[in-house]
Amino acid sequence: MRANRYLPPRNSLLWLIAGLSLSMLPIARELPLWLTAIWLFVVLWRIQIFRGNWQLPSKLNKTVLVLVCVAGLFQSFGSMLGLEPMASLLCCALLLKLLEMQSRRDALLIVFLSYFVIALQFLFSQFLEALLIGVVCLWIVTTALLVLNQPEGHHYPSRSLKLSGRMLLHSLPLMALLFLIMPRIGSLWSMPTPRHSGVTGVSDSMSPGDFSNLSRSGGVAFRVSFSGVTPKQQELYWRGLVFSDFDGRRWQPSSAQKKSASWLLWGNHKKPTSKTKLQSSSESDSVDTFKSAKDLLARPVDYTIIFEPTQQLWLYSLMLASDFSTSSDVDIVRADASLLLADEPIRSRFEYSVSSHLQYQIGINLSREEREHNLQLPISYNPESSRIAKQWRATASDDHAYIKRVLDLYHAEFEYTLEPPVLGQHTVDEFLWQTKQGFCEHFASSFVVMMRAAGIPARVVAGYQGGEYNKLENYYVVHQYDAHAWTEVWLQDQGWVRFDPTAAVSPERIRQSLGDLSANFVESWFSLGRYRQFSLINDLRMQWDALNYRWHKSVMGFDGEAQSDLLADWLNGVTPLKMVLVVLGSGGTILTLMTLHLWWRGRPSPVSETIKAYMKLERILKRKGFIRAIGESPSDFAGRVSVKVPAIEVTLLRLTLLFEQAQYESEDFNQKDFTQQLVILKRLLGQASVSA
C-alpha cells in the first residue's frame, strides 16, 4: 500500500458503484453468470475497504482474481473473438479496477470504462427501451464523474444529481446538432457482431409442436409498412422457408436450398451485384417464368420491412418478390423457390424494401428432378394416409376435386388448437385419423403428405401470416405468434399454388391474429398484449409500438443517405457555405441560449428593500466619515458610532434594530418608520456637526 493514499470524495465510491453496475445491468444477459459473483465480491470488498474493515487487495489477491477471470472467460467462451467475450473482458477489467482503485486516475478510468459499457448495450439492443436505460446510465455515470470533482459533495447529493442532469439537458441540443450534421463515413473495418445465445423466429426445420411453441415465445418478428396499396389481411403470407424434405416427423429445406444457404454463409464468394442476384435465382424458377409473371401482372405491392434480429439468414416477403433492396451492409440474394436470403445472419435490426406481385404464376415448367423431390415421402411412414390418399385420388375426377375433398375433411372434422395432443411415430396418420386436433404445422404437414401420396407435387412453406395494424403510424406488426405454416401445391398449367389447410379449419385465424384470438395463450404475463381487451392498455401498447417504430425509422435508420437527403431537403441543396452557416448559426444559438441560462442562474440576487434602506443609512454615515468595516455587524457599527456621536445614539440604535429585525428575524420591514428615523438622524447629525 502506498503511504499517501488517494481518498476519493466520500460519496464518489457509491456513485461509481451505482454507475458501473447500472451500465452493466442491460448487458447482463449476454455475460457469463460467474461475472455476477465477481461483481458481488468486488463490491462487497470495496465497501469493506471504505468502511475500514478490510485492506486493499495485495498483489497476490489481484493476481489470483485476474487468473480467475481469465479462466472464467476461457471456460465460457473458448476464444476472445466475438463481441460477448470482449464485453465480458471489459466488465472484468472494470470490476478489477474498481477493487484496486487507488488514485484519481483509476477513478476516472472507471468512469470512462463505464461510458464504454453503456455503448455496448446499444450493440445488443436498439429498442427504445435501451435508449431510456442508456439515458439513466449516462446520468448516473456522469454524476459519478461530477462527484469525483466535488470534495464536499456528500453534503448535497441531490445537488450533484441535479447539476449533472442540467448538464445533460444542456448537451442535448448540441448533441442533436452533431447527430444531424456530423458526416457518416460508414464502417471502417469489420467488427465482431453480437452472437445471441438463442436464435429466434421460425427455425430451419419443422416438427409437430414447433410452431405452437414459437407462438408462445413472444416478441415482434418484424414491422411492415406498405407504400401504396395494402393487401388484405388474408393475403399477408410472409414466406420465409420452403420445406421439401420429410423424414416422417421433421420437415426440412431441400438439400439444394441448404447448399445455397451454406454457400452464402461460408463460401468465399464475391458479393453478387444486383444483376447476378437475379441470375443466381434462376436455378429452379427460371428467369423466363419470372419474366412472364412480371408481364402478366398489374402493379406490384411495395413495402418496407424492419426486421428484428434472428441470427438466421432467411428474410420474409410476400409471394412473388420481384425487386428488393437494402441500404445496409448485408446483401440480399434470391434463393430457390423465390425466397429471400441475407448473405450473413441478421444480428441487428435490418431494414429492407421489397416489391411483390401478389398475382403470379411460377414454376409452370417443373423439372423432373424437382417434381420427384416434391413427391418424395419416407417409406413405411403413415401407411394409412398413403392408402386413403391413393384411394381418394383414384375416385376424384381431377386434382382440384381431390384437393377439395381433403380440405373438406379438415373443415368437417378437425379442430384448430394451440395445445395439440402429442403424436407418436406416424405423425400424419395419428393426426388425420385419430386425434384430429392440431396447430398449423399439423395441417400443413398432413396436407402435403396427402398430396404427395396422391402424386401431386407439394411443399410446406413456413413464415408468418397476417400482422397487427397500427393506425398511428400506418404499419403492420408481425409477432412471433403470427408464425404460420401452409403449403404450396403444383398444379398443371398453374404452377405453384398456395393452399392453407388451416384456413379450412379455422378461417378466423387467417382473418385475425392469434394475439387477438387467444392473447392469454400467446402473450406472457408481463406483456401489455395480454391485456389488450382493455382498450386503454391496448392504446398504450399501440402508442409504444408506434413510438418504437418511429424511433427506428427516424433515428436508428438515419444513415448517411438519409442525412444527405434531409440536409438537401432543408437547405434546398447543400453547399459548403450553407453548411458552415448552419453549423455556426445553430451552434451559436444553442451556446448563446445556454450561456444566458447559466448567467441567469448565477446573476446577483436582487437587493431587498431592507438592504437598500440600510445602504442609505450607511451612505449618510459615510459622509460623516463612519464606514462600516468588512465583517462588522450593524449593531457593532452602531455602537462604535454612538460612542463618537452620543447625540444620535438612540436614533441610530433604533434604525439598526429595525434593520436587524427585518433582515435576521424575518419580521416585516417597517419602511415608513425607518424613513422617519432616517430624517431625524440626518437632522441630529447636522446639529452635532461632527466627524470621525
Place this chain on the structure above:
Amino acid sequence: MSIANQLQGNVKARFNKWVNRRLLPKRKQTLNNKNLFIFPSKAGLGFLFVDFLLWLLGTNYENNMILGLAFFLMALFLVSIYHTFFNMAGLQLEFLRSTPCFVGEQGEVEILVSCQGEEGKESIAISYDSGSSVIVNLINDNESKIKLFVEAKHRGWFKPERIDILSRFPLGIIRCWSRPDLDVQILVYPKPVEGSEMPVSRGSENEGELLDASGAEDFYGFKPHLTGMSPKHIAWKQYARGQGLYSKDYVAYREQKVWLDWDALQGMAREQRLSRLCYWVLKISSTQQAYGLRLPNVEIEPNIGAEHKLQVLKALALFEWNQ
C-alpha cells in the same frame, strides 16, 4: 527530455510575462472573461480520447445509438467548458490583511472570497504556488474568509507571487484558472539570529545613573516607621485604621531602559546586525524591561508592551528597505 523541459520553462516564462502585463495588481478583483483562462485538463484529453473511441465504435457498427452517445459526450465536453467558466466567473477576491512574520517563516494572508447570486460556487482551489491549497465552496454562504500561507523570502514589504486560483468543477475535464495579483504585501521582520551579547549602547550622559532614593517614585511596600524617616511617607490610612505607624517604602531602580543599538554591533553586515537586534528585541520583550532602538536615522524611545514591540520590529523590517 531536457529540450522539452527547457521549452516548457520557456513557454511558462513567456506566459507569466504575458500574465503580468495582462493582470494588473489590485486589492479587490472579480474573476471574469478578462482574467480567466480555460483549457481541457489531462482528464479532459482522456475524455476526448474515449469519446473518439466511442465514435469509432459507433461508426464501425453503423449504430446510431452509439454514435449518439459519442456526440452526447462531445456535447457534454463543450457544455462543460461553459459550466466550468460560470462556476468561476463572478467570484470576488479581496485581500483583507496579512500577518507579519520573520524571514523564512510562513506569512499568513487573509483573503475574502465572495460571490453574488444564489447559484453558488463550488470546489475552487486557491493557493500560492508552493503552499497547499484551500478549497472554497460558496453554496449556502455568499462569502468565506480563507487564510493562505506563503514563505517570506526577504525582509521588508514582501510581495508574494500571484495567487493560483483553479477549478475543474464540475466534470474535471476542463481546467479554468487565473493568477490574480491581489497586491498582497506582508511585513517581514529580519530573521532572528542569536547573538553573543546584548547590543546595548554604552553610557551616554543621562542614562544608567542612580536616582536619589528620596526622589524614588516606585511604591514597593510598607515598613515600620522609624524616627528620622520622611513624614511625607507615613501611611496615614493604615494608621487611621489602627494598624500602627507605617511608612511607605519607595525604591528607585537603576536605569532599566535599554537602548538596543546598531552601533553596538561593529564589524557586521547590515542584515546580520538587524538579525541580532531582532533576536534581542524578542528576548527583551518577553521580560518587563523597557527598551528602545537606535538605528542610523531611526530612534524609538524605550517603552514596553506589544505595540511597542511591533513598532520596533517594523522599524527593523523596513530599515533601509526599498523595493
